[in-house]
Amino acid sequence: MNTMLARAGRLAIASAIALPFSTSPTLAQVVNRGIEGKPLSEIRPAPKSIYPDQKVITAEPAPSDVNEAFLGPVLLMKSARVDLEAGTVTLPLRRGRLASGETVWSILTDTTDENLSKLHGVPYSPKLAYGLTGKAVREAHIEKDGTIVFASGRVDFSPEWKITPGAAPNPFPPKAAQPGSVGNADYSPLVRFDNGKNAVFNMPMMAFNVSEQKLDTMCSGNVDHHLVHDKVVAICPRDGTVTIKLTLGYTFGKPIFYISTEANDQTVATLETATYAPALSDLPFALEDASPGEAAERLYTFVNGPTGIDNPFRQGINSALSDAGSHGPLNVLGGIPTINLDYSPMWRVFPVKWTDEAIRKGYRTKMTDAIAIEDAGERGIIESIAGGPPKPVGFVVNCPVVYRVN
Template sequence: MRFITNGFVAAGAMLALALPSAASADVVVRGKEGKPLDEIREAPASISNDLKTIVAQPSPSEVKPEFLGPVVLMKSGHIDLEKGTVTLPLRRGRLASGKPVWFIITDTTDENLSNLHGVNYAPKMAYGETSMAARSVTIEKDGSFVFNTGSVDFSPKLSIVPGPANAPFPPKSFQPGAVGDATYTPLVKIANAAKDVLLNAPVLSMASEAELNTMCAGKVDYDKVHDKVTAICPRDGTVTIRLTLGFTFDKPIQYISTEANDPLVATLENAIYTPALNGLPSMLEDASPGESAERIVVVVNGPTGKDNPHRQGLVSALSGEGGPLNVLGGIPTINLDYSPLWRVFPAVWTDEAIQKGYRYRMTSALQAAEMSTRGYLKSLDGGEFRAVGFIVNCPVVYRIN
């Protein structure tokens, strides 16, 4: 989870909105490069508080993505590692009523389409259709999308008030900055495609084009736009979104957070509160038939201290020390069970672990399983470390190492 740090057109014009091919994507700002022949370099500004060094280029991952080094996972994005943002193609759509819908595409259940559009391949996401968590969309001749249902209210003011200094979690009060109606979900099925395919298509605004074109250079009106957006520009067909730092199998990664099925989780993520995601199959094992989500470990009471290299968790984040540094499960290039939908495993270090000095920054779900098996990690209620029904939509963008 990323804690709050600050509080239609002609067919020819649609070409400007076309997703670039995978081969054309690049990291536009990588930060300061290392010395010649060095295998490490200084971390870029957006992550330097939590990581001081990362892999330099050339790297083994340039030969094979599974090897050590950086990998652009969402190839439709242009990533600024210094600012910690990704710029993606902004898509046009509307509801049947005519109300505009502005959205992005981050994942598909079809491998060829994922490669074609430069987005993540997420086969497990197909199980999302077994609930009410997917809605229907028709693609018009001009390339615009018409959604059968689903609306988001972006007018609520995002806010969170931490608990007392010695116990900031749970917070005293909180309010998600956007709320989806009972039928809104980012998962959409294309009704007029020749084959079944689901898209992960989070909505970022439902304002008019004229309103959004005033936000091309930033100064975003969050009464009308998703709270993770830093700039949005229908005129240019782009939107820029803040990235979140996390870890997967000891590798740092960056991802975006767009929806959550719980109001507190949505607030912590700066995401849309999306009740429809409650219908997702999400309590099975990661590779089980029918399981649509992958696991994400959210540490509650990890080590604190802004300069502590082991800093991690919600208590640290609510204390203003930085993001919580969540631990994600499988992503493309590392495992086969990636999904942008993550089932939350809250992780609470036991008093015994704290007293014995066993707490540390976890960077792998395997480490969490190990500490749980040893009896040093519990869930929020003091019971078994487990998924508790919270779901977040967090498409991965970039593998840092």
């Protein structure tokens, strides 16, 4: 009975505020949790996708089953199917087209309207409404048959992703960096519809001007990354889904999964295996988190954190570039849903480094909390790569959150 009532409620909401996206939220679920813990234990082994950076995580049932603000796992993107062992997420694949006729394949990850976020099973991000500056948001409309038509914005997925690390022991900055996909001057993942509720939607492009028949050959993997986003591990218009590699990070001490889709800088886009989208440079990024006009949240990335794949405190870009088998730089994010009110999938990057004195005194370690990083900045043991305390330097990345591990 409860299931029937819930389904009826969703249909009522859909009728009241329907936007004709082709796919309603799938059953929110984690399809592969990995090894379960011992009976009555509050911990269990971490899934392969985050081991050994995390050796244990919170077991279920967890306090978060009662209140998502409490300790434990939370599926933040309700339209997602998450495979914790593989470190992937499967999302609805949405077909549209440019006004000039080319087919656009995209995903929906966030909106600025709370009801539409619930309807489509994606996080709510009111701050994205401040992104309506310059080319940071592009226009679209929905036709009578439900087709999404984007006014502009193309992505070339044909380049070969490659990066050449700098000389050891400091591979950052790299000697060369080529992102595997490049947006033109009009491409932004942020979209505003001139009909519907006039909300802003985060709709990263996964493929452009590729036929359904061609993409259907990639339903089981064997993906051609000259045709699709480099984070895609399977794409299947026949089933209406796309499977994307997740990225491990931290927020206020909690491990989380997110997806990296775009960045406004070529080197950053390459490091993130994301699309280079220069239009995101028009996004406001220099204000305080809760300021009117600030569309982005903060993300800290360490340059010279501890290295060594077996080092329990490893972190940072040097590690990501030199430690084979690493899960990336283990960035530290600010507010996300269930923890804070200022979530945005757009993150202004605070590139930081440990000072020589901090390294000499043995203070360097793994950091997982934004407030702790700011505290270390006040103490003068962590500083911006531009000098002085941690601060944004102009880099913006699109990293929608998917799953809170603890």
